[in-house]
Amino acid sequence: MLELIRLWNSPGIFLNTTTLIIDTLRRQIAGGCLAPGHKLPAERELAVLFDTTRITVKDALSMLEAEGLIYREERRGWFVSRPRLIYNPATRSHFHELVHSQQRTAETRVLACEAVVAPGELAAEMGLAPLSRLIRICRARRIDERTVLYVEHFLRPELFPGIEQQDLSRSLTELYRRKYGLEYGRSRFDICPTAARGEAAGVLNLAQGSPVLAVSRINYDQFDRVIDCDREVWRHDAVRIRVESRGEPRTILPSTACP
Amino acid sequence: MLELIRLWNSPGIFLNTTTLIIDTLRRQIAGGCLAPGHKLPAERELAVLFDTTRITVKDALSMLEAEGLIYREERRGWFVSRPRLIYNPATRSHFHELVHSQQRTAETRVLACEAVVAPGELAAEMGLAPLSRLIRICRARRIDERTVLYVEHFLRPELFPGIEQQDLSRSLTELYRRKYGLEYGRSRFDICPTAARGEAAGVLNLAQGSPVLAVSRINYDQFDRVIDCDREVWRHDAVRIRVESRGEPRTILPSTACP
DNA sequence: GAGTGGTCTAGACCACGGA
DNA sequence: CCGTGGTCTAGACCACTCC
Numbered sequence: 001m002l003e004l005i006r007l008w009n010s011p012g013i014f015l016n017t018t019t020l021i022i023d024t025l026r027r028q029i030a031g032g033c034l035a036p037g038h039k040l041p042a043e044r045e046l047a048v049l050f051d052t053t054r055i056t057v058k059d060a061l062s063m064l065e066a067e068g069l070i071y072r073e074e075r076r077g078w079f080v081s082r083p084r085l086i087y088n089p090a091t092r093s094h095f096h097e098l099v100h101s102q103q104r105t106a107e108t109r110v111l112a113c114e115a116v117v118a119p120g121e122l123a124a125e126m127g128l129a130p131l132s133r134l135i136r137i138c139r140a141r142r143i144d145e146r147t148v149l150y151v152e153h154f155l156r157p158e159l160f161p162g163i164e165q166q167d168l169s170r171s172l173t174e175l176y177r178r179k180y181g182l183e184y185g186r187s188r189f190d191i192c193p194t195a196a197r198g199e200a201a202g203v204l205n206l207a208q209g210s211p212v213l214a215v216s217r218i219n220y221d222q223f224d225r226v227i228d229c230d231r232e233v234w235r236h237d238a239v240r241i242r243v244e245s246r247g248e249p250r251t252i253l254p255s256t257a258c259p
Numbered sequence: 260m261l262e263l264i265r266l267w268n269s270p271g272i273f274l275n276t277t278t279l280i281i282d283t284l285r286r287q288i289a290g291g292c293l294a295p296g297h298k299l300p301a302e303r304e305l306a307v308l309f310d311t312t313r314i315t316v317k318d319a320l321s322m323l324e325a326e327g328l329i330y331r332e333e334r335r336g337w338f339v340s341r342p343r344l345i346y347n348p349a350t351r352s353h354f355h356e357l358v359h360s361q362q363r364t365a366e367t368r369v370l371a372c373e374a375v376v377a378p379g380e381l382a383a384e385m386g387l388a389p390l391s392r393l394i395r396i397c398r399a400r401r402i403d404e405r406t407v408l409y410v411e412h413f414l415r416p417e418l419f420p421g422i423e424q425q426d427l428s429r430s431l432t433e434l435y436r437r438k439y440g441l442e443y444g445r446s447r448f449d450i451c452p453t454a455a456r457g458e459a460a461g462v463l464n465l466a467q468g469s470p471v472l473a474v475s476r477i478n479y480d481q482f483d484r485v486i487d488c489d490r491e492v493w494r495h496d497a498v499r500i501r502v503e504s505r506g507e508p509r510t511i512l513p514s515t516a517c518p
Numbered sequence: 519g520a521g522t523g524g525t526c527t528a529g530a531c532c533a534c535g536g537a
Numbered sequence: 538c539c540g541t542g543g544t545c546t547a548g549a550c551c552a553c554t555c556c
Contacts, residue, residue, distance in 0.1 A: 063468030067454035191500035195326035209322030
């Protein structure tokens with residue numbers, strides 16, 4: 001059986017076992033035999049099928065995972081990834097609108113809303129005094145029934161009195177505007193490929209140390225005051241960042257040039 | 260010995276072996292005992308030290324690798340990562356300038372410059388006819404003696420006659436401007452966490468299937484014509500994307516509003 | 519309770535890098 | 538040549554999910 005698979009996949013070419021498994025699964029996925037959302041056979045089954053051990057199978061699956069073609073859910077199994085959400089951090093579009101515009105279903109779960117002291121280097125990043133008080137809103141966002149984003153917002157409390165009584169499962173952008181008269185102005189965001197740790201890993205159904213894409217952003221309002229900071233942790237296979245840039249000159253123009 | 264390490268690291272808390280190794284190394288790195296660029300002990304040595312097997316050690320190292328704290332060079336060993344380069348794909352700053360401004364050393368190696376037929380979906384992405392001819396320039400870029408970026412440029416040949424005779428180890432931006440009178444205008448870029456495949460993996464000294472950050476960009480000139488497309492593959496631990504956004508309204512303004 | 523991945527053992531041989 | 542990671546074997550027990 002193994003020899004048949006080997007021959008079918010690579011007449012005349014030698015492939016080691018790991019590569020063989022990867023290539024075979026890649027073809028099945030590309031060809032549509034394994035459709036997005038489908039569950040792969042159990043690791044033990046694949047080991048028998050390819051006449052190898054679970055370790056080797058796991059290595060191969062991990063590589064496809066790194067590529068974003070498949071993902072795992074802890075102790076539930078391996079699944080074929082769905083298309084990535086195309087996401088532009090420069091536009092504060094509503095998550096639900098964005099997801100719906102790409103023919104997917106969206107859901108937001110509020111995990112926490114609490115007063116905290118600015119953790120770690122956050123106060124400095126936001127240009128606030130050390131030990132400043134902030135409101136922390138923590139949410140999990142799901143696409144097609146799968147949690148793909150863990151996000152914490154840190155708000156300046158003096159700008160958002162009573163926000164804890166609002167419905168936080170909806171767009172914060174909208175709430176800021178409607179209830180507090182604050183529009184987003186400029187912002188700065190950082191994108192950093194790293195690994196999931198702590199609560200984010202659990203919420204995203206990931207093992208500690210799984211690769212994720214961290215996006216952090218500091219937002220200013222229409223009067224150029226810091227409003228809030230948000231820290232997003234995306235499942236790395238679930239997103240593709242797309243930014244349209246107007247082309248920035250190498251010498252900075254005075255900001256009055258383009259109001 | 261193992262019990263000593265376990266006690267020292269986590270008095271009263273149970274850690275599994277993998278987590279123990281990760282925590283121990285993380286502390287050594289954070290504390291500066293293991294400085295950036297330093298080589299870790301061999302996997303076999305770590306296995307003895309932590310009284311476990313190479314597989315477990317490798318699992319732990321892979322997680323620190325995913326986090327970006329350490330990296331491997333094939334069959335040479337594991338090393339502590341240097342700080343990430345902060346990179347803004349929206350500004351076409353010269354690579355060497357950018358790297359020097361962050362107190363690092365830069366080097367560019369030209370791997371290829373050749374005429375090709377637009378591969379795959381590239382012609383469509385650039386808005387060109389299928390099977391259009393393009394010039395492909397392929398380069399490897401190094402920071403502090405380590406290859407961290409593999410980049411392919413695809414140029415419209417009619418805009419760049421004779422470019423193959425130019426010095427391509429320097430800034431293409433500068434060359435476009437100086438020799439061909441083309442300035443970059445707007446652009447669109449995509450950022451996608453994925454895995455290294457093919458030539459990129461070899462050049463970056465990565466095993467096939469290692470996680471990388473792919474950045475692809477389509478560039479327009481001052482007359483809003485497509486100039487070129489570039490596809491960057493970054494070692495995922497070597498870079499952090501940072502973009503300053505002016506704040507984009509949700510409804511698109513006519514482009515004449517801000518010339 | 520059955521099935522799944524998570525973790526781990528205790529080895530082995532190979533291929534490449536570097537002196 | 539030696540040291541390194543790359544790859545692989547053939548199992549084991551555990552913790553969690555789902556029925």
